[in-house]
Amino acid sequence: MKVDFIIVGQGLAGTLLASELFRRNKTFVVFNDPGQLKSSDVAAGIINPVVFRRMTKSWLVDDAFPQMETTYRELEELLHEQLYFPGRMLKVLGEGGFDFWKEKAFANRLETYLEVEPIQSFQNPGISNAFSFGCVNKSGRLDIQKLISTFTGLFAQQNLIRNEKIDYEKLILFANSTTYDNITAQKIIFCEGSAAAQNPFFKNLKFKHSKGEVLELKIPELKLNEIVSDEVFVMPIGNDSYKVGATYTWDKLNYDTTDSARQELLNKLRNISSAPFDVLSQKAGIRPTMHDRKPVIGLLPDNPRIGIFNGLGSKGVLLGPYFAKQFADYLVGNSNYIHPEANIERYFKRKKQPD
Numbered sequence: 001m002k003v004d005f006i007i008v009g010q011g012l013a014g015t016l017l018a019s020e021l022f023r024r025n026k027t028f029v030v031f032n033d034p035g036q037l038k039s040s041d042v043a044a045g046i047i048n049p050v051v052f053r054r055m056t057k058s059w060l061v062d063d064a065f066p067q068m069e070t071t072y073r074e075l076e077e078l079l080h081e082q083l084y085f086p087g088r089m090l091k092v093l094g095e096g097g098f099d100f101w102k103e104k105a106f107a108n109r110l111e112t113y114l115e116v117e118p119i120q121s122f123q124n125p126g127i128s129n130a131f132s133f134g135c136v137n138k139s140g141r142l143d144i145q146k147l148i149s150t151f152t153g154l155f156a157q158q159n160l161i162r163n164e165k166i167d168y169e170k171l172i173l174f175a176n177s178t179t180y181d182n183i184t185a186q187k188i189i190f191c192e193g194s195a196a197a198q199n200p201f202f203k204n205l206k207f208k209h210s211k212g213e214v215l216e217l218k219i220p221e222l223k224l225n226e227i228v229s230d231e232v233f234v235m236p237i238g239n240d241s242y243k244v245g246a247t248y249t250w251d252k253l254n255y256d257t258t259d260s261a262r263q264e265l266l267n268k269l270r271n272i273s274s275a276p277f278d279v280l281s282q283k284a285g286i287r288p289t290m291h292d293r294k295p296v297i298g299l300l301p302d303n304p305r306i307g308i309f310n311g312l313g314s315k316g317v318l319l320g321p322y323f324a325k326q327f328a329d330y331l332v333g334n335s336n337y338i339h340p341e342a343n344i345e346r347y348f349k350r351k352k353q354p355d
């Protein structure tokens with residue numbers, strides 16, 4: 001069997017890249033290891049164009065946000081599913097937060113994304129302790145899990161997916177192609193999420209993954225329509241249910257849920273709301289992240305049959321469509337541009353020799 005590309009991994013990254021190649025009439029087979037958990041199964045899917053701590057725009061947001069909206073709307077049409085839920089996010093502003101919000105919103109030109117004037121009277125009996133709220137108008141969420149499962153169904157119908165783990169040792173590399181089992185492709189693109197850290201082809205890369213945990217709670221008294229963000233986010237998902245997250249840790253990188261994360265999330269939730277709740281579920285995942293927190297995209301300089309699309313970190317929903325489009329154009333020869341801060345070549349630059 002001959003295809004243009006083998007794609008390894010069907011999380012958010014692999015799915016978005018495959019959909020862009022599909023749009024460009026390229027052929028591919030996706031391999032996905034069913035025995036391995038994915039970050040995309042745990043992610044809340046929140047879109048936040050603002051870095052609250054500094055009150056600045058999120059990296060590349062002016063380019064990535066419009067591309068994100070276009071891509072998800074096109075995918076909704078293709079798949080006949082609602083996936084993208086634009087909405088508001090309310091940031092709890094503590095003491096001093098009110099002035100900081102107004103000042104930085106102006107200074108950093110954030111008006112496209114948020115209301116400069118904070119909201120002082122937000123009526124919700126389930127929410128306590130907040131002085132005022134900053135309102136991000138351009139927020140919302142993507143149903144990542146539905147996006148992926150719908151594509152899995154589509155790929156399966158067309159025999160484009162194999163539920164197995166790629167064994168690196170079985171890959172045969174030729175000058176102009178690569179073969180795996182009975183499949184010959186021009187290129188193989190690894191979209192393996194955190195598992196890329198064990199991939200021998202990428203040992204030059206510096207990964208710095210983080211573990212995160214989220215809870216799903218039933219909070220009937222809360223009646224929130226917006227995402228509320230404080231030390232944790234509280235995101236409505238319908239049926240009086242909410243996702244509450246997320247924790248960040250950099251050791252013990254595994255998918256095991258912990259009591260300490262559960263306590264941390266519940267304590268932080270209690271700072272916002274005293275409404276009674278039931279815990280429905282708890283999940284843990286590993287955000288695939290690079291040392292500089294920028295994605296990693298491109299072909300290996302010494303072996304351009306092999307590529308990577310990874311490192312989406314905690315911003316996969318916002319940045320994924322922008323970089324999937326950019327990489328797909330690069331792969332099919334429509335462009336030779338990959339954003340320098342995300343390009344894999346940054347890991348292969350020679351150190352300057354002393355004079």
Ligand SMILES: Cc1cc2nc3c(=O)[nH]c(=O)nc-3n(C[C@H](O)[C@H](O)[C@H](O)COP(=O)(O)OP(=O)(O)OC[C@H]3O[C@@H](n4cnc5c(N)ncnc54)[C@H](O)[C@@H]3O)c2cc1C
Pocket residue numbers: 008009010011012013014031032033034035036037038039040041042043044045046047164165166167191192193194195196211212213214245246247284285286287288309310311312313314315316317318
């Ligand atoms: C708690 C938590 C909350 C998050 N919340 C958000 C959020 O609100 N908004 C947001 O934008 N992002 C969020 N994220 C981040 C988001 O999950 C990631 O950016 C994104 O899902 C990464 O997708 P990925 O495809 O790179 O990796 P993954 O989703 O991990 O997918 C990798 C896939 O590759 C497969 N694979 C790996 N190796 C092989 C192999 N050798 N052979 C075959 N298959 C292989 C795996 O089985 C898996 O299916 C969150 C993450 C966590 C953990």
